[in-house]
Amino acid sequence: MLLQPSSKRTTCGTADEVSGLRMTRQRQEVYRVLLAQRDHPTANDVFMRVKDGLPNISLATVYNCLEALVAHNLVRQVNFEREPSRYCPNLEEHGHFHDQGTGVIHDVKFKPGITLADVLELPRGAVIQDVEINLRGQLRLA
């Protein structure tokens, strides 16, 4: 899962053929930044962080990289209401809890052994490709 710059390998046929994604310096740095601080940053947040290592990167490239990482399932895009999209490198199935008090978005695990069909009356024959569970609330310490 640790991806290397593609310059070191052939495009098709080695480790990252799994994802089929060419790992450029920009994509690598965007991905590294997402792993380093898992606070669900926006594209602009990522842009600012990535500029430390790649001062010439453009915002359009950050969007391109994020889109590529999402398309190849290395990163998930998280949308709350109509706010700017956020990005999450946690690949386990999980939901998100937005704490209105602090603004922090927490990952929320599913309880083990629970499946969607246990909880929802899905339409007959529905094949689910994507699940999005977003919660808003407050963290009230007892």
Next chain:
Amino acid sequence: MLLQPSSKRTTCGTADEVSGLRMTRQRQEVYRVLLAQRDHPTANDVFMRVKDGLPNISLATVYNCLEALVAHNLVRQVNFEREPSRYCPNLEEHGHFHDQGTGVIHDVKFKPGITLADVLELPRGAVIQDVEINLRGQLRLA
């Protein structure tokens, strides 16, 4: 719950004080259109439908009316990814299933007796104010 034009009543102290929303012709028509065809229309869809009855209504007013109805919990706003918001007059707690084949968005009921805490490992002390469950997939007939 059936709201009347406010001209027939005082602003504070009668039936729609429950919601505190003054029912203008525009809000009434927007709400009526949502109840009449429960296909989760966008603001622009609502605009086009409402123009039959109110040819001079503006899109900004449709947005204002939808915002007012949502703020007073008569209508829910439904967001899939970054697509235009859709609007749903079903006030029961429910999720949404977007059928990629037809583009139709279906309401999805929760199974009776299930609560979020049964399914998710919520952060300690989390008080949930809003739940959003959005599914994407295909309706494959067996």
Next chain:
DNA sequence: CCCGATAGCAAGAATTATTCTAAATTCATG
């Protein structure tokens, strides 16, 4: 009924996250 105050509406401009365009650069491959 009349009046001043408040709320809502309409038209168009502004906002802003995101996407697109086009030219330059980088890269894989032979």
Next chain:
DNA sequence: CATGAATTTAGAATAATTCTTGCTATCGGG
């Protein structure tokens, strides 16, 4: 090294939504 494909960049364009402003409707008290 040459070639073509993929990627990056800067800036323009897009589009859903929000904002501004002037007007209209409605409210509630006298």
